[in-house]
Amino acid sequence: xxxxxxxxxxMDVTTILSNLNPAQEEAVTSDKKHLLVLAGAxxxxxxxxxxxxxxxxxxENFSPYSxxxxxxxxxxxxxxxxxxxxxxxxxxRGMWVGTFHGLAHRLLKAHWHDAKLPENFQILDSDxxxxxxxxxxxxxxxxxxxxxxxxxxxxxxxxxxxxxxxxHIQEGGDPFLTTMLRIYRGYEETCESLGVIDFAxxxxxxxxxxxxxxxxxEHYQGRFQHILxxxxxxxxxxxxxWLRILAGTRSAVTAVxxxxxxxxxxxxxxxxxxxxxxxxxxQTHTVKLEQNYRSxxxxxxxxxxxxxxxxxxxxxxxxxxxxxGESIALYAAFNEHDEARYIAxxxxxxxxxxxxxxxxxxxxxxxxxxxxxxxxxxQAEIPYRIYGGQRFYERLEIKNALAYLRLMLNCHDDVAFxxxxxVPPRGIGDRTLELIRExxxxxxxxxxxxxxxxxxxxxxxARATNAVTAFLELINDMSGQLExxxxxxxxxxxxxxxxxxxxxxxxxxxxGQARVENLEELISACRAFEAEDRDIPILPQFLDxxxxxxxxxxADEDQDAVQLMTLHSAKGLEFPLVLIAGMEENLFPHKMxxxxxxRLEEERRLxxxxxxxxxxxxxLTFAESRSIYGSESFNSVSRFVRDIPKxxxxxxxxxxxxxxxxxxxxxxxxxxxxxxxxxxxGQQVNHKVYGxxxxxxxxxxxxxxxxxxxxxxxxxxxxxxxSANLAAV
DNA sequence: AAGGCAAATGTTTTT
DNA sequence: CATTTGCCTT
Numbered sequence: 001x002x003x004x005x006x007x008x009x010x011m012d013v014t015t016i017l018s019n020l021n022p023a024q025e026e027a028v029t030s031d032k033k034h035l036l037v038l039a040g041a042x043x044x045x046x047x048x049x050x051x052x053x054x055x056x057x058x059x060e061n062f063s064p065y066s067x068x069x070x071x072x073x074x075x076x077x078x079x080x081x082x083x084x085x086x087x088x089x090x091x092x093r094g095m096w097v098g099t100f101h102g103l104a105h106r107l108l109k110a111h112w113h114d115a116k117l118p119e120n121f122q123i124l125d126s127d128x129x130x131x132x133x134x135x136x137x138x139x140x141x142x143x144x145x146x147x148x149x150x151x152x153x154x155x156x157x158x159x160x161x162x163x164x165x166x167x168h169i170q171e172g173g174d175p176f177l178t179t180m181l182r183i184y185r186g187y188e189e190t191c192e193s194l195g196v197i198d199f200a201x202x203x204x205x206x207x208x209x210x211x212x213x214x215x216x217x218e219h220y221q222g223r224f225q226h227i228l229x230x231x232x233x234x235x236x237x238x239x240x241x242w243l244r245i246l247a248g249t250r251s252a253v254t255a256v257x258x259x260x261x262x263x264x265x266x267x268x269x270x271x272x273x274x275x276x277x278x279x280x281x282x283q284t285h286t287v288k289l290e291q292n293y294r295s296x297x298x299x300x301x302x303x304x305x306x307x308x309x310x311x312x313x314x315x316x317x318x319x320x321x322x323x324x325g326e327s328i329a330l331y332a333a334f335n336e337h338d339e340a341r342y343i344a345x346x347x348x349x350x351x352x353x354x355x356x357x358x359x360x361x362x363x364x365x366x367x368x369x370x371x372x373x374x375x376x377x378x379q380a381e382i383p384y385r386i387y388g389g390q391r392f393y394e395r396l397e398i399k400n401a402l403a404y405l406r407l408m409l410n411c412h413d414d415v416a417f418x419x420x421x422x423v424p425p426r427g428i429g430d431r432t433l434e435l436i437r438e439x440x441x442x443x444x445x446x447x448x449x450x451x452x453x454x455x456x457x458x459x460x461x462a463r464a465t466n467a468v469t470a471f472l473e474l475i476n477d478m479s480g481q482l483e484x485x486x487x488x489x490x491x492x493x494x495x496x497x498x499x500x501x502x503x504x505x506x507x508x509x510x511x512g513q514a515r516v517e518n519l520e521e522l523i524s525a526c527r528a529f530e531a532e533d534r535d536i537p538i539l540p541q542f543l544d545x546x547x548x549x550x551x552x553x554x555a556d557e558d559q560d561a562v563q564l565m566t567l568h569s570a571k572g573l574e575f576p577l578v579l580i581a582g583m584e585e586n587l588f589p590h591k592m593x594x595x596x597x598x599r600l601e602e603e604r605r606l607x608x609x610x611x612x613x614x615x616x617x618x619x620l621t622f623a624e625s626r627s628i629y630g631s632e633s634f635n636s637v638s639r640f641v642r643d644i645p646k647x648x649x650x651x652x653x654x655x656x657x658x659x660x661x662x663x664x665x666x667x668x669x670x671x672x673x674x675x676x677x678x679x680x681x682g683q684q685v686n687h688k689v690y691g692x693x694x695x696x697x698x699x700x701x702x703x704x705x706x707x708x709x710x711x712x713x714x715x716x717x718x719x720x721x722x723s724a725n726l727a728a729v
Numbered sequence: 730a731a732g733g734c735a736a737a738t739g740t741t742t743t744t
Numbered sequence: 745c746a747t748t749t750g751c752c753t754t
Contacts, residue, residue, distance in 0.1 A: 073743065101744040125744080144750095199744045234743095267742065366740050371746090388742080422730090429730045548744060568741050590740055606741080629739065630745040 016054050023289050028052045032285035036277050037256040040318045041612035042294030049228055049256055050083045056226055064095035066225040071099055072234055074549050100239050102548055104206035111216055115209045118195040123547035128415055129153055129198045136186040152183045160200035161236045161268030194414050203238045210245050221248045232257030236268035244280060253281055259314050260307050263568060263606045292318045294574050296325025298648040299614050305644045307608040310601045327650040331621040338694050339623045340376035341684055343579050346619060347382055347562055350577055360577035361563040363570050363610050365588040370564055387565035392551035397504060397515040398522055404494040408479045409539055412446040424503035427467035487538045488527040495519050567610045578614035583622040584635035607640040684729040
């Protein structure tokens with residue numbers, strides 16, 4: 001017994017500290033009250049966090065029960081827990097690890113009464129929220145053209161992220177503010193009466209719970225002696241306030257972040273929180289992690305070159321002791337198709353050189369860019385996997401199925417009721433529904449009760465009454481069968497009896513098929529779901545989890561595939577090979593961010609994030625001509641490319657010297673040039689002698705046209721189309 | 730009440 | 745260009 005106690009800690013100290021560099025070790029073992037770790041990209045940020053937790057538990061003998069670790073994404077939370085378990089060699093019990101939203105939810109569930117919420121409050125996702133905002137606005141008779149509901153939703157969330165309720169906001173003479181405020185008030189009231197809360201509300205309520213209930217706060221302040229926060233630069237005002245109040249004067253806080261990787265300002269994140277930290281948490285020890293273990297020095301030179309142009313920085317300089325590595329390739333594509341083809345071609349040789357596709361990624365600024373890239377990969381038969389885009393639990397068919405499950409659990413769930421009362425179509429139209437809504441408002445009851453009343457009091461035509469009755473009975477029957485069934489069977493019943501699956505089966509095209517498959521996927525997800533608490537029925541647990549987790553693991557991980565994603569979703573990831581497409585002004589930096597210096601700096605940080613994802617080889621590509629929304633635009637190469645020191649860049653093809661059409665000429669010439677030639681601008685062609693190339697320009701029409709082709713081997717040639725014998729590739 | 734057509738509308742995203 | 749949204753007809 002004694003022997004064991006003596007033996008273990010010393011062994012653990014070596015395990016916990018082995019393979020840490022001096023800065024990392026300093027951060028892990030720091031015993032000043034608070035700790036701020038400014039961790040550059042690829043400097044071992046998560047590692048420090050995980051090892052510090054292990055240090056607190058195994059060396060300083062803190063109970064896991066007294067530790068709280070907060071992240072932004074479910075994925076990060078899962079990963080952190082796994083890595084701690086792994087390091088300690090056993091699963092941790094009692095420690096709270098979760099997202100801000102997940103933890104807030106947990107608190108509100110435990111203290112629903114003090115938080116002034118109904119016990120079974122529901123969480124609105126942004127789609128539900130938008131529907132509600134629309135509903136509120138319609139009730140106010142606002143012109144949806146003049147006041148877009150999306151904008152109102154955005155505005156409300158912005159206020160909530162700042163911790164402002166409608167009552168806190170001063171009304172000026174500004175008609176915009178007046179209207180937004182009116183909507184905000186109406187929306188607050190509606191949420192209140194429905195017993196639903198949106199994502200921002202989750203955080204705000206949790207903060208207010210503590211502010212207004214000192215005894216609740218006291219309990220958690222006493223419990224959590226150590227609070228650790230990941231991605232600190234992404235915290236918004238409410239999250240920061242939440243941390244401060246929880247920490248109080250006793251708890252020790254560790255914040256880990258990187259001001260250079262703050263890319264969510266548009267969502268309410270405040271980099272300034274890093275600056276306020278040392279002021280608000282006195283006795284802070286600050287450690288900078290600047291040694292990078294990820295990238296070659298050429299890649300870091302490029303990254304530093306880009307980020308150093310930002311004025312608002314705490315200042316860090318990444319370095320590495322690994323070698324220079326390969327130079328950064330820059331490709332000037334003729335248009336977006338040429339760009340995509342080049343990328344596919346580079347990926348092909350990556351694989352031919354014996355590398356895995358999994359180790360490569362194509363990054364872009366906006367999702368719209370993925371289409372062309374996909375087409376090129378498809379043609380080159382390179383398997384790929386797209387991240388982002390629509391999330392599993394946000395898909396229409398999935399949300400409908402979940403709405404049925406929610407109704408089965410609680411028929412007074414108005415949000416779910418509205419969603420599926422006429423899906424699939426069962427003859428309950430707008431007129432009928434409006435009557436039910438009115439009745440519900442008048443009697444201050446739920447839609448379900450109002451619908452029952454409409455039936456029993458025969459307010460409607462026989463046909464409509466029958467339709468409503470059928471719906472009420474359907475839900476009743478389905479709820480009746482709920483008892484004691486495994487979750488997967490409950491879901492299967494919901495999908496089956498509601499007619500959802502039948503509706504999508506009949507839907508024509510691939511879309512219907514995909515939706516049927518998604519519904520089946522939902523059943524598998526139910527089968528795989530494990531209840532956290534065995535004493536509570538499984539369905540409500542599942543629905544809560546689903547509300548807080550987008551379910552982004554849907555992509556099948558089996559196949560070795562190239563990863564496609566936006567620069568935003570690439571944060572936190574790394575790949576030996578990275579290709580960043582669309583390095584053009586107006587696209588990246590995006591034209592919407594050009595006017596405000598602050599937003600431009602954020603774009604620059606995004607470029608920094610993108611570049612630092614690369615471990616071995618980085619390609620940057622841009623297109624001289626790109627069609628966006630059908631019309632062609634000519635953008636110059638991104639300023640971020642120009643900020644990379646020349647000596648680490650290798651231009652793949654000398655910029656062709658052929659005068660490219662000005663936008664004026666383009667509109668008049670392009671419509672008739674190249675007609676009847678069988679080829680188009682930017683097309684990849686093959687020539688018997690010169691090899692492969694891309695069509696840059698036409699002179700004249702038909703077979704007698706002359707064509708400018710840029711060949712990979714021999715540069716640009718001008719050929720007579722009729723005698724050149726070009727073959728399409 | 731449901732299906733069809735014209736018009737509008739396009740960053741980034743987690744929870 | 746492509747997709748979604750709203751309006752209008754049947």
